Amino acid sequence: MKKKKKSQHNLFEHSEVKVKLLGTYLQKYFNIMSNTPFVNTVHYYDMFSGPGIYEDGGHGSPMIILRELKQAHFRSKARTVDLSSQYKCIFNDKDTEIIEALEKNIKEAKIHYPEIGTLEYSNKDYKEICPDVVKKLKTLLNSEKAFIFIDPYGYKDVRFSEIRDLLSNKKSEVLLFLPTHFMFRFSENGTPESLYDFINDIVPRDQWPKSVTGLDFVENLKHAFQQNLGKDFFVDSFIISRDKNQFFCLFFFTSHIYGFDRMLDTKWEIDTEDGRGWKFNAASSDLFSQVVNSPNISKFEKILEEYLEQKRSNKEIYVFTLRKGHLPAHTTQILKKWQDDGILVATLPNGKPARKSAFYISWSSYKNNQEAKIYLSVKQKRGKL
Numbered sequence: 303m304k305k306k307k308k309s310q311h312n313l314f315e316h317s318e319v320k321v322k323l324l325g326t327y328l329q330k331y332f333n334i335m336s337n338t339p340f341v342n343t344v345h346y347y348d349m350f351s352g353p354g355i356y357e358d359g360g361h362g363s364p365m366i367i368l369r370e371l372k373q374a375h376f377r378s379k380a381r382t383v384d385l386s387s388q389y390k391c392i393f394n395d396k397d398t399e400i401i402e403a404l405e406k407n408i409k410e411a412k413i414h415y416p417e418i419g420t421l422e423y424s425n426k427d428y429k430e431i432c433p434d435v436v437k438k439l440k441t442l443l444n445s446e447k448a449f450i451f452i453d454p455y456g457y458k459d460v461r462f463s464e465i466r467d468l469l470s471n472k473k474s475e476v477l478l479f480l481p482t483h484f485m486f487r488f489s490e491n492g493t494p495e496s497l498y499d500f501i502n503d504i505v506p507r508d509q510w511p512k513s514v515t516g517l518d519f520v521e522n523l524k525h526a527f528q529q530n531l532g533k534d535f536f537v538d539s540f541i542i543s544r545d546k547n548q549f550f551c552l553f554f555f556t557s558h559i560y561g562f563d564r565m566l567d568t569k570w571e572i573d574t575e576d577g578r579g580w581k582f583n584a585a586s587s588d589l590f591s592q593v594v595n596s597p598n599i600s601k602f603e604k605i606l607e608e609y610l611e612q613k614r615s616n617k618e619i620y621v622f623t624l625r626k627g628h629l630p631a632h633t634t635q636i637l638k639k640w641q642d643d644g645i646l647v648a649t650l651p652n653g654k655p656a657r658k659s660a661f662y663i664s665w666s667s668y669k670n671n672q673e674a675k676i677y678l679s680v681k682q683k684r685g686k687l
């Protein structure tokens with residue numbers, strides 16, 4: 303029998319960060335899904351599931367998902383109006399032994415109840431199950447949503463066109479893990495055909511920019527994903543650095559602005575300084591440390607100031623904030639400061655001055671109001687006119 307890599311037996315620290323991001327996001331996602339009258343069924347696909355529990359006791363994605371699901375379900379039941387959705391989880395791994403181990407681990411952990419929904423196990427190759435899932439997703443009703451986690455060992459198994467197909471119903475969200483440091487290294491030293499094929503599927507070869515660093519490579523990939531999907535979609539990245547220049551990356555894709563909002567919130571919960579990623583051994587960003595660093599918003603303050611040289615509505619500013627990878631709370635903090643400094647102009651739609659400290663930069667103001675609630679701009683600095 304082929305000897306398995308160490309990472310197939312143990313959950314390494316970078317994988318722990320990966321499932322931490324997944325779990326923290328799913329906690330928000332499941333709570334939303336279990337608390338809305340507009341969704342009654344959620345399909346959850348873990349395409350490369352692994353065994354759930356590793357030899358070192360570490361919990362992989364299936365256990366993390368089921369833990370969050372169980373908690374969301376019971377939280378929802380405890381509410382006066384129970385709006386719980388049915389969750390249909392499908393765990394897939396092409397290795398029969400692994401999928402059998404997963405089934406056993408889930409049973410023994412007693413972490414799933416039939417009232418939450420259904421569990422299905424499948425041991426197909428990703429290439430085989432992916433078109434089936436795409437077909438299934440095309441039949442979803444408006445009251446159904448889907449989340450797909452794609453966590454392969456390498457990048458050769460996946461193609462971007464498959465992700466695009468999984469998203470095409472606009473009811474799905476995808477989280478994709480890629481070993482970007484390997485890809486970057488290969489892209490420098492004689493690019494192998496498989497990487498060309500991967501990139502060519504996103505952007506024509508001659509339009510793929512050169513990456514000077516591993517981080518550039520991640521940025522270029524994210525930009526190419528975004529360009530390919532167009533403005534109806536949001537693409538985000540979460541970088542996990544193991545060593546200097548060893549970057550793994552989770553890419554998140556959604557067409558729902560609130561999904562994007564919640565993923566940004568998740569990233570800032572884990573990386574309280576930059577909302578960008580996680581560094582191995584960096585004491586200040588220790589995964590489980592209780593130290594909360596304040597967010598670095600000075601760069602964002604500059605670009606927001608430029609953006610507000612023109613009058614913008616609260617809805618436009620909400621979208622701009624997210625597109626720049628920041629949270630509405632950061633924008634509100636900056637706007638309050640500018641108001642105190644006397645450089646902010648805030649007017650109501652009827653042209654009258656707005657109430658102090660009310661900026662309406664939030665998902666609820668975005669969703670509930672057809673029209674803008676407020677317009678904001680900064681006073682031009684002298685010499686800039």
Ligand SMILES: C[S@@+](CC[C@H](N)C(=O)[O-])C[C@H]1O[C@@H](n2cnc3c(N)ncnc32)[C@H](O)[C@@H]1O
Nearest residue numbers: 350351352362363395396397427428453454455
């Ligand atoms: C990186 S591990 C997944 C880890 C898992 N998400 C976790 O958090 O524990 C990749 C898994 O995919 C399985 N696998 C590898 N190639 C596959 C393929 N082509 N189709 C489906 N599963 C595959 C492997 O057996 C392995 O268990």
